[in-house]
Amino acid sequence: MNVAEFRSNLRAWLDENDLTPPPGDHSLDAHHAQHSRVLRALYDAGWMRWGWPESAGGLGGPMILRAIVGEEVVGRGLDEPGPYSMLEVLTPTMIDYASPELAAEMVPRLLSGSETWCQGFSEPGSGSDLASLTTRAEQRGDSWVVNGQKVWTSFAQYATRCVLLTRTGGPDTPNHAAITAFFVDIDTPGVTVRPLRTMHGVDEFCEVYFDDVVVPADRMLGNPGDGWQLAMDLLPYERSTCFWQRIAYLYSRFDALVGEVRQLGQAADSHLGDAYLALHTLRCRSRATQHRLADGQKLGPDTSIDKVLLASAEQQLYDTARDLMPGVIELDDTAWRTEFLYSRAATIYGGTAEVQRNIIARRLLDLGKE
């Protein structure tokens, strides 16, 4: 598969098949409906299936094709980066850890937009210190029974399934061998989803409660104790293919900003230049990462560098917007406000800025323990 040809075919197809979101409705419900619509169309036309293995309903080909599809879909504003990124976070996990039958059955549902899934990792007592999580799963015959609470679970209110981390080991099992992952149906009795309000008004995340929730054993992802490794294996995907579409989104917003502030003249130059340098640096780094992944290299802690660059470039872009369009974010109800506020979370989700620096210090600079 020639990558350049793939890209130009995709672009031609998107030019012919207008999937622009209907104007006017910026609610989360509207985002969700648009997400499903776009995925359905792209799946039916095959685009959404490239770069995924045939065993899970894909059409094969290199992973870099996924990044290219993401870039076009999100860069053109057809889908929001948040919902779209869930594909890249959760699908590789299913392919690597679910039984082949389960992956073959479920993955096409996610990629075609007929289902949404969520990631139930964080808990009220366990954020950065994920390994301390306390949601328990206990074996009872052929099933496991889950009790506990998750929080900040994005899109759980739309989700049909949840990739859930639980504790299965006893007090003597070391944390990293005590965690087990399950693929849980959200409509199982005992699951309660409660949306939380966010500061930017797009209420994407929820609390999810588990009260004697019975999960069949064949919904375990991997083996008992594999949950920590699953969480670690997911991160490099979250910070590679997944980033490329987010970067495309930031560039599209930067285009818009440049358009808005052109009349400012030279006074805008260093602001714009600084934001450009940060985005360009991020894009170059991420491009190298995509190519390393494409060459079959295993990504690891080095992707923490990509995450630091992304979070800082994103916040810098919106800080620049606020500096160059004084009053707009505070006084006018526009998309800039929502996006500015959302960018404040970039140094929190997916591992905080501090946690990334801890990883870089420990794993890349080999500075030993704190």
Next chain:
Amino acid sequence: MDPESLELLEDALRKTMLSTSGAELDAALAELGWADMLSDMSELAIPLVFRLLGETGSHASVLNDVVLLTAVREAGLTPALPYAGGGWVVWDYADASENSTLGGLPLRRVDEGGHLRLPDARRAVGWWLVGASRAMLALARQHALDRVQFGRPIAGFQAVRHRLAETLVAIEGAEATLSLPGDDNPDLTALLAKAAAGKAALTAAKHCQQVLGGIGFTAEHDLHHHVERVLVLDGLLGSSKELTQKAGAGLRARGSVPRLVDL
């Protein structure tokens, strides 16, 4: 060139640069085949030679050759190179005693210069800055592991760790911009890469100096060579600040943001 020969070449270059500098290094590099490297494999030779200049802290006038290569002028000339603030400098070994440039680079101010295209030269100085940044990071990292305060190595303190992590992020980011194939727009690609490298080097200088404490402020420790070198190199062919501003002006004129390269 196969990886093995490249490694041998790198070793030879490093060894040479560690033992000589200035005009002598120019002669030694000529002996090692610099002219052929530049004409036959500049894509490899420029990053390699300039990164090593940075890592070893030595210097040579090879930048002139890179400038002349792009300008398609005769080798051996001494072109006036733009310097921050709208000035010009030339490489001049002649009056070493009158040289007032910080950190020992034989640069002398001149009154005027012509307009040169500088994509390769900017990339070259970018690699030089990255090499010097890596040298500073290596010094600071080792010091953090060796220096004991409050009963433990200072590498155990999160404030120290985060400064070094921040330095690595900046260097890796700059290297990525330098490694981007610039086919679409070589001038803008190189301008951004030089800006990223200058910025990364100033970040590295600040953090590494802080981590080294008092010893990093002495003329006995190696750090100051690199700090001074990157201050000078940041200004050479346009400072990070100036280039960034120029890139911003370009965006305004164009009304959109060049992506520069696809996946």
